[in-house]
Amino acid sequence: MADTWAFVLAAAGSGNRLGGTPKQFRLLGGRPLWEWSARVADGLYRRGMIAEIVGIFPRGLLPQAPSWLAGPFSAVSGGDTRSESVLNGIEATGADYVLIHDAARPFLSERICRELIEQTAGTRGAAPLLPSVDSLKNLKDGRMLPMSRDGVMRTQTPQAFHREELILALGESESGSTDEASLWLSSGREMAAVSGDERNFKITTEFDWQVAQSFAGGAADRRVGFGFDVHELVPGRDLVLGGLKIDSPLGLLGHSDADIVCHAISDALLGACGLGDIGTLFPAADERYRDADSTALLAEVLGLLDSGGWKAVWVDVTLVAQIPRLGGIIPAIMDNMSRRFGAHSLEGKLSIKVKSGEGVGSVGRGECMNVHAVATVERCLLTGTCEI
């Protein structure tokens, strides 16, 4: 049987150096600090990498499981020292292996967790390390002594261990270790290193808290995309714009339903995320897309965005059409678009405007329609999703 893993979140400290409310319960971006790590752990659960989450909290302050959590969650009381806290946490799970993480490090990445799991084997643990960038000195009784930086590494969490072996190691050690890797290594046990991440810093001081706040507030990857489409106006075809069939003697010619509004929006969104274009995703040569409902194609595009962690922020569309006159039906097109796409709804995120062709050029002569669309999208740089 495959090894099972538990994510054990150490959140039982008192946060003396930061002061005020214990830091794990302070709100960061509207969420208690500890939930940031729980959110990443829940992502690991959803991907089948861990089986459960155990949170260790101060006695009498055990929180409820957040409603968004998909996996099993239990909250246990910590102790006066970190080692006591961690022991309580790992005794509350039956998993073979554990990832022990500081709740004071909200910006951990799934990449680190995955590499730790890969590097842990038998009774060899694993921890993320980062090189020391500053030059080092040893200050003893006011006397400064040189110290080599060579090979000196800073240790982060999560740290990965064989659970029963860690119980033994904790029992053998004197309490006072600031992390489990230290006591593990002091006892002669082995550990593998994975690359740490500067973003995975520990919030200890007021300055760290301020950095975390600006990080949490402004860490979105925001982009802009542009989409354009043109279709010929011909007799004997339906005119479908934004999923709405419009009464018109002329319709747009195309392999699909030729809904240029949906096409331009799709291309703007895909372009913003660097995901290609609808011509490549839904080729005209493919019989599946003959007379296809373009709102269904746009729904697929919105699903693709979602799986990449992107969400649409705003879409602005300009339709250029001489005939038929469309001004009066724009609200109906907007309304129709707003009621579609379920969880990926564009309601409140869409603007559609119309221009005539001023009687000039191919649009002005009523030979075709054009649509231009601009879309902005964003995704959270820290967690890879915008949900938090």
Ligand code: CTP
């Ligand atoms: N921790 C714990 N149990 C303890 C002490 C610490 O679970 N008895 C946890 C903290 O909640 C924190 C992590 O260990 O997530 C790292 O410790 P640290 O940054 O030192 O947090 P605090 O001990 O809370 O802060 P301080 O040392 O400033 O009081």
Ligand code: MG
């Ligand atoms: Mg402490």
